[in-house]
Amino acid sequence: MSCLHLRNLTVDFATPSGNLRAVDGVRLDHEGGESLALIGETGCGKSVVAHAILGLLPGNATVGGVIEFQDRNLLAMSERELAKVRGAQIGIVLQNPSLALNPIHNIGRQIGEPLVVHRGVALRSTRPKVLSRLRRLGFLDVEGHLDAFPFEFSGGMNQRVLIAASLILEPQVLIADEPTKGLDAGLRGLVRKEMLTIKHLNSSSLLLITHDLELTRDIADRVAVMYGGQIVEIAPAESFFSGPLHPYTRALLQSLPENGFHPIPGPPLSLTDPPGGCRFHPRCPERGEECARRRPDLYASGRRAVRCLLYS
Amino acid sequence: MSAVLMKAQDVCQVFRSGWPARRTLEVLQDINLKVRSGQTLGIVGDSGSGKTTLGRILAGVDRPTCGTVSYKGSRLSGLTPVQWAAFRRRVQMLFQDPEGALNPVKTIRRSFEEVGRLAGISKSETVVSDLLRTVGLSPEILPRLPRQLSGGQNQRVALARILMLEPELIVLDEPTSALDVSVQAQILHLLKSLQRQRNLAYVYIAHDIRVIRFMCDQVVLLDKGGVKFQGRSEELRPDVALSAGV
Numbered sequence: 029m030s031c032l033h034l035r036n037l038t039v040d041f042a043t044p045s046g047n048l049r050a051v052d053g054v055r056l057d058h059e060g061g062e063s064l065a066l067i068g069e070t071g072c073g074k075s076v077v078a079h080a081i082l083g084l085l086p087g088n089a090t091v092g093g094v095i096e097f098q099d100r101n102l103l104a105m106s107e108r109e110l111a112k113v114r115g116a117q118i119g120i121v122l123q124n125p126s127l128a129l130n131p132i133h134n135i136g137r138q139i140g141e142p143l144v145v146h147r148g149v150a151l152r153s154t155r156p157k158v159l160s161r162l163r164r165l166g167f168l169d170v171e172g173h174l175d176a177f178p179f180e181f182s183g184g185m186n187q188r189v190l191i192a193a194s195l196i197l198e199p200q201v202l203i204a205d206e207p208t209k210g211l212d213a214g215l216r217g218l219v220r221k222e223m224l225t226i227k228h229l230n231s232s233s234l235l236l237i238t239h240d241l242e243l244t245r246d247i248a249d250r251v252a253v254m255y256g257g258q259i260v261e262i263a264p265a266e267s268f269f270s271g272p273l274h275p276y277t278r279a280l281l282q283s284l285p286e287n288g289f290h291p292i293p294g295p296p297l298s299l300t301d302p303p304g305g306c307r308f309h310p311r312c313p314e315r316g317e318e319c320a321r322r323r324p325d326l327y328a329s330g331r332r333a334v335r336c337l338l339y340s
Numbered sequence: 341m342s343a344v345l346m347k348a349q350d351v352c353q354v355f356r357s358g359w360p361a362r363r364t365l366e367v368l369q370d371i372n373l374k375v376r377s378g379q380t381l382g383i384v385g386d387s388g389s390g391k392t393t394l395g396r397i398l399a400g401v402d403r404p405t406c407g408t409v410s411y412k413g414s415r416l417s418g419l420t421p422v423q424w425a426a427f428r429r430r431v432q433m434l435f436q437d438p439e440g441a442l443n444p445v446k447t448i449r450r451s452f453e454e455v456g457r458l459a460g461i462s463k464s465e466t467v468v469s470d471l472l473r474t475v476g477l478s479p480e481i482l483p484r485l486p487r488q489l490s491g492g493q494n495q496r497v498a499l500a501r502i503l504m505l506e507p508e509l510i511v512l513d514e515p516t517s518a519l520d521v522s523v524q525a526q527i528l529h530l531l532k533s534l535q536r537q538r539n540l541a542y543v544y545i546a547h548d549i550r551v552i553r554f555m556c557d558q559v560v561l562l563d564k565g566g567v568k569f570q571g572r573s574e575e576l577r578p579d580v581a582l583s584a585g586v
Contacts, residue, residue: 069520070490070492070520070523071490239520239521280522283522285521286550288554289528289554290525291522291525291529
């Protein structure tokens with residue numbers, strides 16, 4: 029059962045130095061109930077995909093293609109229609125809890141607010157549901173926490189508050205955008221635990237946007253890898269870690285601590301001036317002559333797909 | 341064995357809060373360590389174990405409540421203003437968040453000029469360009485703002501800016517924890533190569549024991565402000581590290 033389909037998704041940004049294509053022809057099916065991790069290095073376009081789904085991109089962005097959710101194209105919806113989907117049917121946990129939470133509203137109000145906005149429930153009446161959400165996410169003194177403000181909580185606690193607010197309407201899809209970015213080891217462990225809780229307690233499909241491969245290993249059922257705005261590999265999580273196909277994915281896994289911190293050679297790709305042919309070819313240890321000339325398609329076989337001429 | 345650059349003896353740090361100093365929190369107790377020229381000393385521990393506090397004391401950013409820190413045999417507390425200025429150039433600190441370390445409204449070129457002005461040195465653009473190349477960046481980034489660069493590029497800029505001051509010791513406070521794994525690997529290899537080329541000493545603060553093992557000769561494992569293990573990094577047993585939350 030698929031619930032979210034991206035078809036030839038493109039996102040262009042008009043910048044002073046010219047047009048920048050941050051997402052280039054992404055095609056992805058997110059199946060109902062699964063945890064799909066969209067991974068890649070900073071600047072590869074993965075967060076742009078998440079923001080495009082929810083219509084949260086800035087004014088200089090142009091989005092093309094189709095984002096199909098429950099047989100409707102989100103890109104063809106008016107802002108009013110999209111506002112009904114955003115939060116209620118597709119929730120998002122943004123990457124920086126200290127910026128995503130309102131510093132002058134208490135925690136209880138911020139978790140209950142989606143019920144007020146989408147369901148017309150009085151703020152006072154949201155209290156039992158807010159308390160229940162906080163308990164499920166491991167808060168102990170839940171009554172005492174309702175009147176607390178974000179500055180009184182640690183980063184990890186605020187992250188859980190964001191998760192509680194995102195889940196209170198029980199959306200069909202939850203997008204978690206870099207939930208561990210910039211957190212230290214202890215907090216990363218806590219967030220990983222929260223993500224596992226979401227996975228086990230909810231029927232929501234989870235779209236995890238991350239560069240954290242350890243989090244991916246723990247949470248994801250399936251992994252899609254992005255490089256330079258394109259999907260370069262899709263695989264079930266197990267085979268992704270045990271037998272990656274794309275040279276970029278292999279290089280990425282080689283840079284993990286347990287594999288000896290081998291860096292990917294060459295400078296990161298510039299989206300303002302991407303190379304012709306395969307985007308990874310200037311850094312690829314397995315490149316052939318054709319790689320600089322021919323742009324590879326995403327070649328699919330079973331549950332796996334890879335964008336590399338080695339598999340054409 | 342190479343010469344001792346820095347030595348900490350019986351260092352402790354106590355933070356007081358409330359009025360009149362009703363609550364005290366002892367964040368470091370009885371720290372003794374040596375940093376040798378051209379070598380890397382790792383400081384590892386769980387969140388709140390006191391590793392950043394210790395790093396700030398070694399870099400001269402904070403003063404310890406008790407104990408002494410010496411640099412090349414001279415106590416920091418006894419340095420004259422001229423000696424202090426020289427110490428601050430020779431011992432530098434690289435922070436976890438490169439974007440926080442660079443002024444967001446100043447171009448990379450201005451950032452270099454400002455550090456040069458504050459340190460009383462003048463470096464030509466050719467020297468700055470060479471420094472950027474040393475850390476794997478193109479001089480084309482000089483007119484850009486930090487937000488126009490990636491996290492890894494900004495961390496390289498921060499490192500190049502430090503190298504401009506020709507330091508002997510750099511305190512690296514979780515320099516890769518905000519970066520992608522692939523960029524982390526690049527920065528770690530870059531740091532090792534710079535150490536070989538310039539005989540730099542590092543104090544490397546991290547919570548990840550794998551990074552410490554890769555980078556460090558000696559390691560100090562902190563647990564609740566005290567030293568739980570001190571010795572060669574390969575001698576730190578996993579069960580001891582785990583018992584300190586690492």
